Amino acid sequence: MINTALISQFSRFIAVGLVNTAIDFAVLNLLSWTTGIYSGSGIILLNSVAFTAAVVNSYFMNKYWTFGVRDGVKTSEVSKFLGVSLVGLGINTSLVYGITTLIVLPLPQVGPALWENFAKAVATGASLIWNFIGYKLFVFKK
Numbered sequence: 001m002i003n004t005a006l007i008s009q010f011s012r013f014i015a016v017g018l019v020n021t022a023i024d025f026a027v028l029n030l031l032s033w034t035t036g037i038y039s040g041s042g043i044i045l046l047n048s049v050a051f052t053a054a055v056v057n058s059y060f061m062n063k064y065w066t067f068g069v070r071d072g073v074k075t076s077e078v079s080k081f082l083g084v085s086l087v088g089l090g091i092n093t094s095l096v097y098g099i100t101t102l103i104v105l106p107l108p109q110v111g112p113a114l115w116e117n118f119a120k121a122v123a124t125g126a127s128l129i130w131n132f133i134g135y136k137l138f139v140f141k142k
Contacts, residue, residue: 009066013132016061021124024054028120029113038112039100047096047120048089055085058131067140077139084134088127095123 028050032038037046059081063069069077099119105112 009136010132012066013062013135016058016066017128019061020054020058023057024050024124025117025120026050027053029117032113032116038116039097041097043100043116044093044097047093051089051092055089058085062135063140067135069140080139081135084131084139087134088131091130092123092127095126096120099123 028047031046031049032043035042035046037043059078063073063077096116096119099122100112100116105115110118
C-alpha cells in the first residue's frame with residue numbers, strides 16, 4: 001500500500017532541498033569566483049560556508065513546512081538538527097574536496113568551475129539522503 005502522507009512529506013522535503021541547493025550552489029560559486037579557489041584545502045572552508053547558509057534556511061523550512069512542527073524553536077531540537085547537519089556537512093564537503101582535488105579533470109574542456117559544480121551535485125545527492133533520514137527519524141519526529 002502506498003503511504004501518501006510520506007510521499008507528500010518527501011515531496012515537500014525535495015522542494016525545500018531545491019531551494020537550499022540553489023542557496024548552497026550560489027554561495028559556493030560566488031565565493032569560488034571571488035577567491036579563485038576551486039579545489040584544495042581552501043574548498044573545504046568555502047563549501048562549509050555555503051552549506052551552512054543553506055542549512056539555516058533548511059531548519060526553518062523543514063521544521064514548519066516539511067515536517068509541520070509548530071512548537072517553536074527548542075534547544076534540544078536545534079542541537080539534534082545541528083548534529084545531523086554536521087554529519088551531512090562532512091559527507092558533502094568530503095565529496096566536494098575528494099572530487100575536485102583528488103580526481104583529475106576528465107576532459108580539457110571541463111574547467112575547474114564546472115568540475116566543482118559536478119562535485120557539488122554528487123555531494124548534494126549523497127547528503128540529501130542522510131539529511132532526510134536524520135531529520136525525519138531524529139530531529140522532527142512527532
